[in-house]
Amino acid sequence: MDDCLFCKIARGDIPSRKVYEDDAIFAFHDINPARPTHLLVIPKKHIVSLATASAADTPVLGRMLAVANRLATENGSPDGFRVIINTGRIGHQEVQHLHAHIVGGPDPVGPMLKRV
Numbered sequence: 300m301d302d303c304l305f306c307k308i309a310r311g312d313i314p315s316r317k318v319y320e321d322d323a324i325f326a327f328h329d330i331n332p333a334r335p336t337h338l339l340v341i342p343k344k345h346i347v348s349l350a351t352a353s354a355a356d357t358p359v360l361g362r363m364l365a366v367a368n369r370l371a372t373e374n375g376s377p378d379g380f381r382v383i384i385n386t387g388r389i390g391h392q393e394v395q396h397l398h399a400h401i402v403g404g405p406d407p408v409g410p411m412l413k414r415v
C-alpha cells in the first residue's frame with residue numbers, strides 16, 4: 300500500500316527504531332511509548348487488522364507472536380510482557396495496518412483493563 304504509514308516504515312521509507320526484521324515481519328519501537336518497553340510488530344504485507352486477516356495469513360500471525368518473547372527480552376522486559384492487538388473501532392485501532400504491541404519493562408504493566 301503506497302499510502303500506509305506502517306507499510307512505509309516496513310519498507311524503510313519512513314525511519315523507525317528497528318529491533319527485528321525477517322522476510323515476513325518487521326518490529327520497531329513505538330514512537331510514543333506507554334511503558335519502558337513498547338514495541339510494534341507488523342506483517343510486511345498490508346493487512347488492515349485481525350478483522351480482515353485470512354486463513355492464508357496464519358503463518359505470519361504466528362510468527363508475530365513467536366518473536367514476541369525474544370524481542371521483549373532483548374528490549375528491557377525479560378520477565379514477561381503483554382501483547383495487545385487493537386482491532387477496529389471497538390478495539391480503538393488507530394493505524395489501519397495490523398500491529399501487535401509488545402509492552403513491558405522492569406515493572407509490571409498493571410491490571411488488564413479497568414472494569415466499566
Ligand code: 5GP
Pocket residue numbers: 304315316327328329330331332384385391392393394395
Ligand atoms: P493503535 O492505537 O492503532 O493500536 O496503535 C498505533 C500505535 O502506533 C500507537 O501506539 C502510536 O504511538 C504508534 N505510532 C503512530 N505513528 C507512528 C510512527 O510514525 N512511528 C512509530 N514508531 N510509531 C507510531
Ligand code: ZN
Pocket residue numbers: 300303304305306307344345346395396
Ligand atoms: Zn500497510
